[in-house]
Amino acid sequence: MLILVIVLVVLWIILAIVGFAIKGLLWLGIIGIVLVLATIVIGAIRRNSSTRKP
Template identity: 70%
Template sequence: MLIFVIVLLVIWAILAVLGFAIKGLIWLAIIGLILFVATAIIGFIRRAARRK
């Protein structure tokens, strides 16, 4: 599961960089950043819950 979360984080980061690099795709950067943060939070919560 941890590998899956890391792969998603990498994909979202790439989408965000592409969105900022190409002016017409700024919406892609915003979506990429939102998904990056959401995936990181979900991964952190699941990892913390697994330790308990």
């Protein structure tokens, strides 16, 4: 699960960099940043919930 989160974060960061590098794709950069943050939050929540199981 952790590997999946890391791969997704890397992909979203690459997407954000491409979006900011190309002026016409600024929206892609914004979406990339939102997806990075969402992936980190969801990964942290799932990681915490899986470690609390009895």
